[in-house]
Amino acid sequence: MSKTTYRFCAGPWNFSEGRDPYGPETRLPQSFDWKLAALKQLGFDAMMFHDDDAVPDIDTKSSAQVLKEAKALRRKLDDAGIVAELVAPRLWFAPQTVDGGFTSNRAADRRYALDRSKQTLDIARVLGTDLIVLWLAREGTYVRESKSGARSTALLVEALDALLAHDRQARLCIEPKPNEPMDHAYLPTIGHALAIAQLTRAPQRVGCLIESAHSVLAGLDPADEIDFAMAFGKLWSLHLNDQNGLKYDQDKPFGSANLRSAFNQVCALERNGYGRRGEYVAFDVHPFRTTREEHYLRHLDNSRKTFLHLVAKARSYPKQQAAALIADRNYQDLDQLVIEHLLGC
Ligand code: GLO
Ligand code: MG
Numbered sequence: 001m002s003k004t005t006y007r008f009c010a011g012p013w014n015f016s017e018g019r020d021p022y023g024p025e026t027r028l029p030q031s032f033d034w035k036l037a038a039l040k041q042l043g044f045d046a047m048m049f050h051d052d053d054a055v056p057d058i059d060t061k062s063s064a065q066v067l068k069e070a071k072a073l074r075r076k077l078d079d080a081g082i083v084a085e086l087v088a089p090r091l092w093f094a095p096q097t098v099d100g101g102f103t104s105n106r107a108a109d110r111r112y113a114l115d116r117s118k119q120t121l122d123i124a125r126v127l128g129t130d131l132i133v134l135w136l137a138r139e140g141t142y143v144r145e146s147k148s149g150a151r152s153t154a155l156l157v158e159a160l161d162a163l164l165a166h167d168r169q170a171r172l173c174i175e176p177k178p179n180e181p182m183d184h185a186y187l188p189t190i191g192h193a194l195a196i197a198q199l200t201r202a203p204q205r206v207g208c209l210i211e212s213a214h215s216v217l218a219g220l221d222p223a224d225e226i227d228f229a230m231a232f233g234k235l236w237s238l239h240l241n242d243q244n245g246l247k248y249d250q251d252k253p254f255g256s257a258n259l260r261s262a263f264n265q266v267c268a269l270e271r272n273g274y275g276r277r278g279e280y281v282a283f284d285v286h287p288f289r290t291t292r293e294e295h296y297l298r299h300l301d302n303s304r305k306t307f308l309h310l311v312a313k314a315r316s317y318p319k320q321q322a323a324a325l326i327a328d329r330n331y332q333d334l335d336q337l338v339i340e341h342l343l344g345c
Pocket of ligand 1 (some may be wrong): 088099133175211239284297
């Protein structure tokens with residue numbers, strides 16, 4: 001089988017300014033046009049969007065105005081030769097989503113979340129993609145007794161069904177994350193995402209997006225999550241990055257905390273043929289807070305470099321030697337074989 005040529009993607013939010021809960025920005029913001037040109041210069045192929053990355057101040061605009069601006073963005077992307085990979089409704093900033101979007105306890109707020117997500121489908125269509133990402137940021141609880149898990153599951157299915165009915169071509173990718181900003185989220189893992197897909201009116205149009213850090217935060221191995229999702233043919237997008245254990249959400253460069261885990265993720269992508277049906281490798285990474293403006297692009301370029309080095313490592317892995325060690329149940333030396341292969345010994 002011929003080797004996959006990977007295509008790369010990042011979002012405008014991946015050029016973040018360094019703000020954290022304990023301090024303000026450490027870098028000046030860059031304009032959208034600057035970010036687009038930067039991705040092009042890096043040799044990336046696609047950009048991923050929140051609805052309000054595509055159309056700023058979206059809640060203050062009429063739907064006609066939103067679609068007009070989406071069309072202008074499409075022209076800009078076409079001119080730059082950059083594709084829109086996906087669009088995600090950013091449901092977690094608005095005052096209406098303080099208590100969640102689709103699972104909010106207030107009907108009017110649930111309606112806001114749904115209407116805004118339907119509009120995201122319309123924007124995606126204009127931008128030329130059928131892929132919507134649902135990172136269900138606030139669909140969970142701070143206080144467990146404040147919502148019923150049974151009712152929340154039913155509300156999530158209802159919302160997914162309404163979106164599937166709004167656009168009968170669109171595919172919905174659930175991006176699970178177990179915590180942050182919530183204490184507990186309702187769809188914390190890929191297993192949950194794929195299971196809830198089965199309760200919807202069109203399970204074949206509900207898949208998932210795996211983010212390495214989110215699997216780590218769930219105490220899972222991202223490579224296993226990749227293998228599992230791809231066994232269902234449901235890994236439609238990917239946020240590679242890294243996370244040093246159970247801490248705040250770090251969005252480190254790919255491979256930065258655990259190179260061996262990054263290697264295993266790449267091996268899982270390779271053995272399942274990720275990218276062969278047009279899927280992109282996106283990096284949901286952020287510059288370190290200490291990063292200076294002149295190094296704004298390094299985290300993206302470095303993540304891609306590491307990814308490509310690991311693809312080479314996956315392809316040159318001594319498979320026969322490994323198979324012999326496995327047959328001999330000599331996992332001790334198999335472990336060392338992997339370490340030495342990664343070290344280049
Ligand atoms: C945060 C998420 C976030 C999403 C993005 C797309 O933890 O990873 O970056 O991927 O908002 O919906
Ligand atoms: Mg992400």
